Amino acid sequence: MRSDNPAEIALSNDLEVRDERGLIAQDYFDQVEAAIEQRDRELLLELTQDLHEADMGDLIEAFGPRDRQDFLDLLAEDFDFSALTELDDSLRLKIVDALPNEVVAEGVKELDSDDAVIILEDMEEEDREEILAQLPVMDRIQLKRSLDFPEDSAGRRMQTEFIAVAPFWTVGQTIDYMRETIDLPDEFNQIFVIDPAHRLLGSVSLDTLLRSRRPTKITEIMDETRHYVTAEEDQEEVSRLFERYDLLSAAVVDESERLVGVLTIDDIVDVIHEEAEEDIKRLGGVGDEEITDTVIETVRSRFTWLAVNLLTAILASWVIALFDSTIEQMVALAVLMPIVASMGGNAATQTMTVAVRALATQEIDSFNMMRVVSREVLVALLNGAAFAVLVGAIAGFWFENFDLGLVIGAALVINLFFAGLSGILIPLGLEKLGADPAVASSVFITTVTDVVGFFAFLGLAAWWFGLV
């Protein structure tokens, strides 16, 4: 406790790894870079040997591609593979792909099962098999079982190292067992109770164990497990369970209710982060892009979304083209029409954002669905009315045409009504169909508000002014 700042970690040579904002410190980074440039392996080891895997991960992300490669080459067999689990998926894959399979096998050997799975799961089938073949047989069997579970399932994320005891043991026996066993998991906060067929009976938290007297039977202090997870379950569902019941860890069982692993909250924190990030990125139309992706990868991943957007923009243009002679006779319509479309787009985005989040956090259910939908429609109509007056007045004065103000006001009410309705119904519909409401909502919604906006405004104008 020599420093006022919790994020600062002192190394033996008194160099701070992170600055006051929690980022990798410039001074430290410069020294590491100098060591790389001078190919000074000894200095590099000294600088990095005490790093937490998270600090090591951030350091690797801070390097440019060349420094990164040199850094790994210099550390060679002293590089701790656990740092790889802290990296973006795409960067991790890039690094692992560049290493010889034997080196990866050696590195993976040292890891907990859940960390090893993270490194292996994204690799090419062939490389993965080659690496698995070089692992001790027990490790290989455990890892293969984890990898056989679906992507993003509890079975993939679980740790297969845990402590399980028999129900007839006493507290004393259990404590002695833990004192004598060397090969325990690194950290744990509960022990599990299983029957002879390895079926989960319950669990005992460490604080309960500590507070109980030695002769107490485990069954007396055991909690019957209310919240456990099946290995096939999706990580998003699992994270909801953790959040809902404030769990620190949960048992994972297979289809025969046998205990096969344990999920801990630190893995779940990553999942919560991933899922929220996924929603934000999908709403923004950028897929699984990471900041470390190359230019070409990024161009490709964004192209699809822009292409979809182009189709909807062309549809909107086609609607405008229906009224080309109207516009020719009254060019003020061309000037004002983006206002109608843009207000609708914004109102729909607001509704959609709330709807997508509420669906992701299960805040919308059959009990409140009708209430939520009618609330959105009412909000849309009220804001529609307010902006109809505002925009109508502005347009009326601008073009000294009171009728034009009336027409744009009416078009705004219509478009904001459809914006509210589609902003809530499209996400609900996509969820019902089993699609992710975040991924496709914004493109559908912009289409609706553009098409309705242009059609309502230009159509009303053509009819009102008789310009067909």
Added chain:
Amino acid sequence: MRSDNPAEIALSNDLEVRDERGLIAQDYFDQVEAAIEQRDRELLLELTQDLHEADMGDLIEAFGPRDRQDFLDLLAEDFDFSALTELDDSLRLKIVDALPNEVVAEGVKELDSDDAVIILEDMEEEDREEILAQLPVMDRIQLKRSLDFPEDSAGRRMQTEFIAVAPFWTVGQTIDYMRETIDLPDEFNQIFVIDPAHRLLGSVSLDTLLRSRRPTKITEIMDETRHYVTAEEDQEEVSRLFERYDLLSAAVVDESERLVGVLTIDDIVDVIHEEAEEDIKRLGGVGDEEITDTVIETVRSRFTWLAVNLLTAILASWVIALFDSTIEQMVALAVLMPIVASMGGNAATQTMTVAVRALATQEIDSFNMMRVVSREVLVALLNGAAFAVLVGAIAGFWFENFDLGLVIGAALVINLFFAGLSGILIPLGLEKLGADPAVASSVFITTVTDVVGFFAFLGLAAWWFGLV
């Protein structure tokens, strides 16, 4: 373990509280509602007494306003206030405001300090003082101290109940102390070591304690605390620390380095959720809105954002108005111009989404900033070129005018370039100015892409075709 589904919890009367999707089960809900309608307090108690606070919270959120009030009136003093901590902020405030202060004081008495703070912090000053005055003096002092810390600080979120021992104690003494003390915190996974002045020296995790022999001195197994938190620190920084180092709990110290509380991962999980939710909502222009807000609250909160959007839309209209005679002579321009603006808006949103997330997770730092900016510009130019060809060809064929295709292609490259540049520079600039990049980015960015898009397309067309 009678059920295959981990989310299903059996009550004594064999009624499932949640369905297979993890939502409150319709059958259960109907029974509760019937009990409310029949004002059958006994049945209601039986139905709800075993509920976890999270289940109780979701049940309350599922009710309509009238049922909610009746439910609380019927349960009266048997209502467990911890369920309130599971509700949306605005709904919780509404419920607490409707209850007499004496009832709230009674309810708060039973809670852990961190839960009590959540209920008290949003109340009117006057009500809060009245409630605090009715609490036991020790509780009052602790709560007041927590409430004196800034909003969203570690001091607000921390639990003031923890176990701290002296460094010269042995493992045996510590275990005996825990066995004999009744008033321990409900759950804990580490104990702290303090000096006589209450300054934090270190911590011992429960698994280490369990694995050590009774005569072992605490100092021998104590970890010097590397990661701790000051009470004034913002919860977002704290959550980064938890995530980075996979912490389960962290000590909170005051300005004199005295141990004042403990933060646990379950509170941090809520923070992570809140912060991600805040980003999503700000990007979508909906502020702190909750699904339980009333229509009027929602209209008001969304109005501001729509009004800002109106200003930018009027600016774009003004740009179009500069070229009204051009459009009059060539109405195809009015038909095509939304395509240029919309593609730019989308490309900018993509860049901005990645930038805002990367800033929130500190993935952008001084080491990679230049690399990130030039990557975005390059991506924008490449996609700009691709869509210039595509859109140019479409426009050329549609209006049988090859020159129009050239003009729209050039306008697209220009707009996508500015889209990429503003998509990355505006968030970076806002962050530099100390503003939240998420809150204002999208409005600035749409303004840029609309204005540049219309100006580039119409301006180029006016010049190329000589239509001024």
